[in-house]
Structures are given as structure tokens and as C-alpha cells.
Amino acid sequence: MKIVDVNVTRFKKKTWLGVDKDGHMHPSKEKISQTALIEIVTDDGFVGRYFTADNYLTPSARYDENTLTNLCSGSYIPAGTGDSLRDAIRKVRPVLIGEDPFCRERIYRKLFRMQRLGGSVPILDEIIGIIDCALWDLAGRYANLPVYKLLGGHRARIPAYGSIMAGDNYQSGLATPEDYGEYAKHLKERGYQGIKLHTWMEENWSDCVISGKPAVERDIEACRAVREAVGEEMPLFIDAFHDYNRFEALKLGRELEKLRFEWIEEPMDEYNMEDYKWLARELDIPVIGPETAKGKSQTRLQWILNGACDICRAGVMDVGGITQLMKTIHMCEIFGIPVELHSPGAATLHTMAAMMIPGRYYERGLLHPFLDYDVTPPWFNTPVDYMDEDGFVHVSDRAGLGYDINWDYIKDNRCD
């Protein structure tokens, strides 16, 4: 079987998400954005598909936006959805055409080589991951097996934690520690088996006016409010971004130990591994990382070897697709180091279902009091990451990545 084409279909969608300068999402007024479907087509008629941003950026609004001020104006266009995606696919297409779609290792190696100088391909890092995921979908469709069973299944349902958006200044949004506490109570009722906070970023640094600089004290207040709201038993985590210095991070970590949080994530810039070696040595609470540091699996190996993390962190799009993520997971398994996956979506879910060693939780979200994450996006007939009342997300047993696509919606909303 040979690859004969690689297509990009972009289609419109309503969104209630805006993005700040650093890439964090917040609720916004309703507007039109777009999502892209990548299709790898073979001479035998088999097709592998991947949706950029999978399904995790598609909550529906459940608030009256007229009552709100200061909403984000920037529309969130995930990496690989805009014109850069078409550019990039045009440039990698010649590498793919004629290749055996099952030879993912050979294809990865060819694409990886282009990375040295970028090969004039924008967002090549993401493209490698997108291509790999689409190839896994194709293999699953051909084999009539869900991807997690191609990988060697371990479990069909995974406990989910609710991953709350970064703080904002929306009234009854995420403006105060009390807001976090209230919302956490709601998430517990929904069934989530854990809750993660993203806290506040710098003041006035984007269209989203966020009140108050990031401050350890304020983070601690939010964490305390959440702990008090959900009781002693609920697993809690924090992603404190990367703004703090060592001593602030240590101070935050010490308080989180008292509040019995299960990990601390990215409190400092990840480019300086030395900071994390220091922090992981000082703290009892597990330090998890790296998430945003470049260098894929090799960077994760260095963090493990240097004791810069207690739990490893990796995501499908962080390390180059499902194939490379599984390699990272296998390495962590041999080290005996847990690895918690970054961001939700079908590819993440299938990978988690094939992990023998934790990875304990599926990160579901991002969530916000103004948004309803449990609404199925209109281009799917069934959700990618359905979560039951007990907080378990179920991996689909449909072939490939399990997308149940509403083709009418896509046809009616095509951009090109």
C-alpha cells in the first residue's frame, strides 16, 4: 500500500474561546474559528485521519455573554489550523507520497531529518505529530482495530481529572480563590477523580485583563479554597506555569505539601533544568515535568537522569506523535518513573489505554465555569472522550482513533 495524497480540510466552527499572548485559553464572546482535518490517502482507498486540536478546544458556552466585560478578543486558532498548516503539509507531502503508510518509523526518520534546519517547514514539530497520529488511525482502520489494541491494550477506561483554565477576572469566572473553590465543588459533583488548577498570570499582558500579578500567596489561597471545597480525599494538582523563581516555587510547594496536593507542575521556566534539579531535591511533593521544554524524548531522559522530575510529563504533540510518545512511555516504564500525559484527545486516550505503568490520569479540559465541556462538537456524532458519572473516560472500540464523524457538518462548513 502506498500513500497517494495528503489532504487538509478546514471547516468553520463556533467558538467561545479566546487566547492570551502566552497561548492560554479563556472564555470569549461567541465567534467563528476553524478546525482542520488532515487525511492521508492511500492507493487502496484507506484513509488515516487526524483533527487538529482533536476535540479538546470545543466546549460550548453556557453563560450570557452580555453580562460580561473584558472578554478575550483573540480567537483561538490551534497550531496547525491556520494557513501555516497548509504550507507545512504542502512541504512534507513529497516526503510522504509513495511511502508505505505502515512504515511509520521510516517516515518519522525522514521528517525528523528535516527538523535540523527546519526544512523551511513551519510548525514542523506539530506536523510530525499530526502525520504520525493520522498514520496510526489509518493502520487501525485497515486492521479493524482501535489504536490502543494495535499498541497492546492495558485498560479500556481511565480515571480523569478536571483541568481548570488559567485564572481571569470574570465575575463568577475564575477571578478569586473562592471562584476556584466553587467550581471545584461542581467538578467533584460531575464525577471527576481529581482536579488541577492553572492559576493567574501577569497583569495586563494580553487582551484578557487579568487582575493581579501572579503571586505565590494568591495561588496558595486558591489551592486552599479548592481543598476546603472538595474535602481531604480528592486528588489535587497544580500547574503554576513558569513564572516563579526557585524560592517562590519552593514556598508554593511547601504549602501544597500541607494541602496534600499530588504534584506541582511547571512553576518555573523549563529551559533551566538546574532549577528543577534543585526544586525536586528540596520538595517532598512530586515535581512533574517537562512539558514545554523542547527536545522531545531526549530532554525527558535528561530530566530523569538528573532527578529534575519525580514524575515525567509528555504529550502526543510534545514528543512527535503516538509513536514517539510510546517510546517515551516505554523508557519511563523501564526506569520505573511514572509519566502523566499532557492534554486530552483521542490520540492521548489510546496511548493511555496501552500504557502498562502509570500514567494514572487522563487530563480532561480545559474547563471553566462558563463553558460546557460535555457537549459533543458538531463535527462528531459521539464525543471522543466520553466520561461516565464515576469520572472514568472510555476509550472507543471503533477502528483507528475512533472518530465518529458528522460529515454533513464538515461539508456544510468547509472553508476552502
Place this chain on the structure above:
Amino acid sequence: MKIVDVNVTRFKKKTWLGVDKDGHMHPSKEKISQTALIEIVTDDGFVGRYFTADNYLTPSARYDENTLTNLCSGSYIPAGTGDSLRDAIRKVRPVLIGEDPFCRERIYRKLFRMQRLGGSVPILDEIIGIIDCALWDLAGRYANLPVYKLLGGHRARIPAYGSIMAGDNYQSGLATPEDYGEYAKHLKERGYQGIKLHTWMEENWSDCVISGKPAVERDIEACRAVREAVGEEMPLFIDAFHDYNRFEALKLGRELEKLRFEWIEEPMDEYNMEDYKWLARELDIPVIGPETAKGKSQTRLQWILNGACDICRAGVMDVGGITQLMKTIHMCEIFGIPVELHSPGAATLHTMAAMMIPGRYYERGLLHPFLDYDVTPPWFNTPVDYMDEDGFVHVSDRAGLGYDINWDYIKDNRCD
């Protein structure tokens, strides 16, 4: 799909192989031995198969045995072929029945847990590998894909080296350095892209009377004879077993450096990693290992972390099947450490075809001047590891592990 049965079919075969006390093979008088076929059967009628000892112990004789004396009398019965195999399968069967055959990770984990105290299962280590290989064969048959494409293919042909048996005292066999030189010339003509020597073991330590204790000087003579016979360009390797002390191993290694050998393998007992740390530090020639040390992937991680090997070594049956071998390979890939696979066979071949980072060579053999390795065993219609004139072994594109079985032969030669 559920597993409903696990069958063992043992069948007779002619063999010209005997085994010494340490498990090394030598040519013997013709006798009857047996091979076993393990079958995992599902409710949907799909079957996964694995042949113990795969195909690598099945050369044909091409000598007049009446002219020979001192032939090995012990018939080689590979691990998992005798009664212990039926015992073991009987004991693991309840773990497998009812399981989804695609959930290899979950099945491995269950079997692995039995290992702690052995679970009263003989040869459990091998059984885990055998079950895993049969499950991969089943997945490939179901998906209508060769296993290496399920794993993510990288290449369809692999350079092979000829792996020569341990020395003996058969006239015109492997009794002298000159014998090795002569035979190496023959292997070069056959097309092999490299040659590996196994040299002599202790005197009178088995039914096979081997003349002369193992000695560094004699090993060097054999290596020199081979280098002179095949010229400067042929890649050469040695597996010197594990009899030497540090200083003997160093002496051997230094001479091999002069003879431009590409690696030195297991010159000392592998249970003492400290010896290997010392040797790898001292020598320029790459030290490869571990092969026989217990502890699967984790032991290999320790060898890498401690600099006890320059090239990692692992085999399908050494680390627990294709699944675990791929994990080891993935770890080595992230470390940037080459990994050369131990022993031939269909499972090895499919794994190698899916490795992105070397693993450069397929180990073909074991070979001996008295034996013809290129004869297809009678229970196959086509060989598992066909090698072309240029010394490339081709991985089968048939579904699963690619066995092309002669069912008539098996039916006619069943033991039970």
C-alpha cells in the same frame, strides 16, 4: 475477541545437533528430536502461532557422520519444547483464557506478576516471550499485516552476519584456527556481510570432547586466521563466552582492536557488571552486552547507565517477547545506544525491521561446516529468514510472523 484455548503441538524432526552441558550446540549424529508449535485460539477463530526455537536450530547435515568420532550425544531440546513446556502452558492457560488477545500489556503484566516466586511455572521467562510472540502473530493475522508493519516498519531487508558455532575437536570442523579461517572464507562467498566467532570452551566438560582449555592465545589465533581469510573489509565479531577474568578479557580485546574487530561479546561472566564497567572503560573496541544476565530491560538500563556496555544486547526470549524487546529498543534509541539483537528467527526479524536506530545486523545461524543452514525445515514451505546472495535477510510480508507452514509434515509427525 476472547482467548478460548492455548494449545501445544509437539512434532518430531530429524536433527544433527547435540548440546553440551552449558547449552552450546554442536553437530551430532542424526537423531530424532522435537519442536513445538504453540497456538493461541480465539472465539472468532483467529489463531496466533509461535514455534519454539523458531527456525534457527534446524540446519541439515552435509557430512558423512561415519567418518566422525566424538560426536555430541545429547539431543538439543530447546527450552520450552519438552514436557516442561506442556506443564508451563497448563499453568498459564487460566491467566489467558477469556482475555482479549490484543491486550498484550495487560496479559504481560499478569504473567510477569507470577514471576516473583515463579508461580510454580517452569521456564516462565521463556513462556512469557512465547505467549507474547504468538499474540503478535495473532494480531498480524487479524489485521492482515506482517508484524513489523504493526510495529511501524523501517526496512524490509537486513544485513546478516554468519554466527559460527562454538569450537569443537571434529576433524575439518571447528577444531583449529585454520578451520575457522577456511569456514569464514566459505561464509564470505555465501554472501554474509559479517562473521562472528564463538570460540572454544573447557576441556572434557561435556559429552562433546573439546580439545584444549579456552585460552586467549588460541582465540586470538582463530580471530587472526579469520581476518586473514576474509580480508580487511569484512566486519568481524567475537562472542568469547564468559570464562575469562578481567585481564584475560582485556588482553583479548586489545588484540581484537589490532585485528579491527567490531565488538567483543561476553568474555566474562555477566553477573558481575563491575567487570564490564572496567572492561568497557579500558577498551576501545565496543563491548556488547548483556545477553545472559537476568533482569530483562532493567538490567540493560543499568548496564547503559553504568557504562558497562558500548552496544546493548537483547533478544526476544531474553527480555520477555517482542513487546518487551521493543521497549528495550525504544529506550536504547532515546539514549542513542545501538542495540544488536540476540539470535535469529521470525520474531527477531520483524522486530529488527521495525527498529529505527541500529540494530545493524541480523544474527544468522548458528553455522558449522558440517551443517547446511539454507535448507528449509520440513515443517515450513518457505524459510523464515531467507538470505539473498548479497547477505540481506528479507522479512516476510505475509500476515503475522509470516510462517509458511507445511501442515502435512506436522500432522504426520505429531508426538501426542
